[in-house]
Amino acid sequence: MALITILSLGFCLFTTDHLGKQMEAINDIQPSLSTSATLSGLLGDRYREASRNLLSRPDRYSIDSFKANASGVPGALWWDWPGDQFGRFFSAIHVAQLNGWPGTNEFRKAIGDAILPLQQSDGHFGTDLKGNYRMIQQISGNAFALRGLVDAYEDTHEERYLIAARNLGRFLEKAFSQWDDPKEHDAYEFYGHCIDGLVHLYQQSNGDKWALELAEKIAKLAGREHHTHHSLSMYRGVIELALLKHDKALLEKAEDYLKWCRENRTVTGGLPEGMPKSDQDEGCGFADYVVTNLMMHRATGNDLYLSEAENTLVNHLLMCQFSTGGFGHRQFGQEIMGGKLWQGWGGAFGSENPGCCSIWGQWALGQYALYAIEKRKDILMVNLFPSATVKVPGMKGSIKITSDFPMQQYVCVEGIDSGGKSMKVSIRVPEGVTPKKVTIGRKLVKTDVKDGRNVIDRVWNKDDTLGLFYEYKIVLKPSSVSPDKVAVFKGPLCLGISNKATDIDKYSYVVIKDNVAYSADKEGNLGPQLEPVFHDGHLGDTMNPNRVRVLFDTK
Numbered sequence: 061m062a063l064i065t066i067l068s069l070g071f072c073l074f075t076t077d078h079l080g081k082q083m084e085a086i087n088d089i090q091p092s093l094s095t096s097a098t099l100s101g102l103l104g105d106r107y108r109e110a111s112r113n114l115l116s117r118p119d120r121y122s123i124d125s126f127k128a129n130a131s132g133v134p135g136a137l138w139w140d141w142p143g144d145q146f147g148r149f150f151s152a153i154h155v156a157q158l159n160g161w162p163g164t165n166e167f168r169k170a171i172g173d174a175i176l177p178l179q180q181s182d183g184h185f186g187t188d189l190k191g192n193y194r195m196i197q198q199i200s201g202n203a204f205a206l207r208g209l210v211d212a213y214e215d216t217h218e219e220r221y222l223i224a225a226r227n228l229g230r231f232l233e234k235a236f237s238q239w240d241d242p243k244e245h246d247a248y249e250f251y252g253h254c255i256d257g258l259v260h261l262y263q264q265s266n267g268d269k270w271a272l273e274l275a276e277k278i279a280k281l282a283g284r285e286h287h288t289h290h291s292l293s294m295y296r297g298v299i300e301l302a303l304l305k306h307d308k309a310l311l312e313k314a315e316d317y318l319k320w321c322r323e324n325r326t327v328t329g330g331l332p333e334g335m336p337k338s339d340q341d342e343g344c345g346f347a348d349y350v351v352t353n354l355m356m357h358r359a360t361g362n363d364l365y366l367s368e369a370e371n372t373l374v375n376h377l378l379m380c381q382f383s384t385g386g387f388g389h390r391q392f393g394q395e396i397m398g399g400k401l402w403q404g405w406g407g408a409f410g411s412e413n414p415g416c417c418s419i420w421g422q423w424a425l426g427q428y429a430l431y432a433i434e435k436r437k438d439i440l441m442v443n444l445f446p447s448a449t450v451k452v453p454g455m456k457g458s459i460k461i462t463s464d465f466p467m468q469q470y471v472c473v474e475g476i477d478s479g480g481k482s483m484k485v486s487i488r489v490p491e492g493v494t495p496k497k498v499t500i501g502r503k504l505v506k507t508d509v510k511d512g513r514n515v516i517d518r519v520w521n522k523d524d525t526l527g528l529f530y531e532y533k534i535v536l537k538p539s540s541v542s543p544d545k546v547a548v549f550k551g552p553l554c555l556g557i558s559n560k561a562t563d564i565d566k567y568s569y570v571v572i573k574d575n576v577a578y579s580a581d582k583e584g585n586l587g588p589q590l591e592p593v594f595h596d597g598h599l600g601d602t603m604n605p606n607r608v609r610v611l612f613d614t615k
């Protein structure tokens with residue numbers, strides 16, 4: 061008979077105790093991000109497709125289009141969000157460089173040569189604002205431009221990027237006087253997401269204190285803002301500021317926003333474009349949700365954020381990647397998602413949004429492995445399991461992960477070198493699986509799982525091969541938003557059926573037989589098997605995306 065376990069959904073996992081623990085952690089030394097991470101395996105393939113769609117498409121992103129975007133005139137996709145396209149491209153190139161993507165220096169230089177001469181004398185990009193700094197497209201585009209310019213400076217150390225960023229930062233400082241009234245914060249996130257650029261400007265410039273002070277003033281006013289993507293972009297900055305200033309109150313603000321997201325997300329980790337409800341999702345929003353959770357884990361050490369990031373990545377982000385490699389908008393629903401809704405530019409790109417989501421999805425995918433392994437004090441933390449080769453600060457050589465990601469039933473870690481001394485390695489158990497055995501070389505290792513982790517303390521030789529083996533059951537999880545319906549998970553993977561396979565409105569039931577999940581109609585007639593939803597978008601039609609059922613009735 062089927063192995064079925066009924067679990068409650070993870071929404072209630074964040075108790076006051078957990079929060080207390082994570083807030084204590086803020087004064088600890090934070091682990092540094094990996095200095096490079098080259099993806100391989102399935103995620104490497106997906107990243108390559110997303111990158112090719114972005115960095116090898118002069119037909120879509122010509123140098124003239126960067127000029128049009130920097131000037132705020134027609135000629136680029138979102139030309140009326142000045143600075144947005146080149147800013148995000150600089151950030152995407154920054155991440156692509158850490159992933160070893162070829163040609164990044166040439167592309168960055170061509171964009172830089174084209175856009176820098178177009179900066180206005182008051183520091184902003186776009187047309188003359190005539191003293192009105194409250195237009196959300198203008199202010200938001202320039203905020204992405206700021207972070208991009210600082211990323212370009214970090215990569216090249218060319219003074220021209222730092223000067224441009226400083227001038228743009230001063231423009232955003234001037235604009236603050238039009239954003240400082242809490243009663244008028246109906247779109248605060250569109251301005252507020254310049255915080256991360258200001259924090260990085262302070263760090264990279266080695267002393268622009270005014271940038272940090274401005275970031276603090278902006279962060280103080282951040283709350284539960286409506287637009288999911290811009291809000292999460294704002295909270296990335298808030299988290300970085302919290303770490304820099306050891307400010308627990310700021311970290312609590314970020315946690316409050318993430319809690320709101322957890323309460324309204326789908327079982328696949330998808331978010332509405334506007335919180336708490338809207339008809340469609342947005343690639344930029346769920347891409348930022350993955351990265352914000354990864355950053356929050358780094359800030360707090362709380363593994364619950366890794367589970368959130370992992371769930372959204374393996375189930376929603378991978379499901380929503382179109383056959384082009386890009387991302388966009390699909391109809392949003394708790395029970396059935398996908399389907400055609402917004403299609404811009406006369407439907408030329410179908411439901412893909414190459415003006416923003418295809419850039420941001422690529423940027424997020426490229427960061428996942430950077431958070432896979434970290435040194436936290438004296439312990440090596442193995443957090444995530446995409447196949448990748450990672451350079452971890454504080455460790456000799458590279459560490460290689462080979463796995464069947466996203467299923468994560470088998471993971472092999474090679475190259476850990478503790479330099480002749482004993483060192484603890486703490487390995488997170490992926491979501492939804494049960495540990496079966498741990499091996500080093502051909503030897504079985506006795507280890508107990510505590511707080512969701514295996515900890516092994518020994519002298520590690522770079523030739524050691526650590527093997528992690530897991531098993532899974534089909535699990536039904538009651539939905540927190542529709543308590544009479546269930547989601548179906550196989551390990552970390554959410555299962556569903558798409559309208560390509562059957563009539564998903566009729567086959568709304570799930571039946572488990574011999575550890576296999578089948579769809580069924582009201583009379584109990586079996587339909588097609590449920591499949592991991594991450595397959596769906598990849599095979600789906602960009603012009604007419606599939607509808608996918610992810611919540612089911614049970615008898």
Ligand SMILES: [Zn+2]
Binds near residue numbers: 344345413417418
């Ligand atoms: Zn977008």
